[in-house]
Amino acid sequence: GEDVEQSLFLSVREGDSSVINCTYTDSSSTYLYWYKQEPGAGLQLLTYIFSNMDMKQDQRLTVLLNKKDKHLSLRIADTQTGDSAIYFCATSTGSSNTGKLIFGQGTTLQVKP
């Protein structure tokens, strides 16, 4: 079935780069998303990548996609304390746009000053 896995916790120093990893099982995933959730808030869309792309860069964010291994990563350059949050990887499947996203468990990013 459809499954998305993430590591649960990552701690980095302010100014370092953070890399959050995600693996998924559904090979028909067409779009892959990264969302950020701060305490008490909804999900904020950070970026997304289409499955025929290998990489996408958006300011401090770089998304890498290895479709063969079904592995997605989010790199945050120059991580700041304001980046502390939970980061969710999500996939959507097929071309029919079912309106359904499959989410990983979320990775808690802790940024130490």
Add this chain to the structure above:
Amino acid sequence: KAGVTQTPRYLIKTRGQQVTLSCSPISGHRSVSWYQQTPGQGLQFLFEYFSETQRNKGNFPGRFSGRQFSNSRSEMNVSTLELGDSALYLCASSFRQIGTDTQYFGPGTRLTVL
């Protein structure tokens, strides 16, 4: 452009009661999806509405239902509340067209069942 709005933001109910949550999508978006977020199960898809029709449904009991109005606003209803229904309920809206299905989320409604 205003984002997705959800009302109410917080709700406290007792077991056996029913509750209705509301979601107003981003202007121009015709699809609304609902998700339940709990510490144990994470984010789980409830259902999606497009053009006033339920297009997809997750694996939740029939106590969970929804509807969409002609202005794309959506409501979800949970009847006969159970303690396990305590969760953050998130809705998301999108254009829902081939080539892009990016979903934008609201702030959520925090439901507590006592």
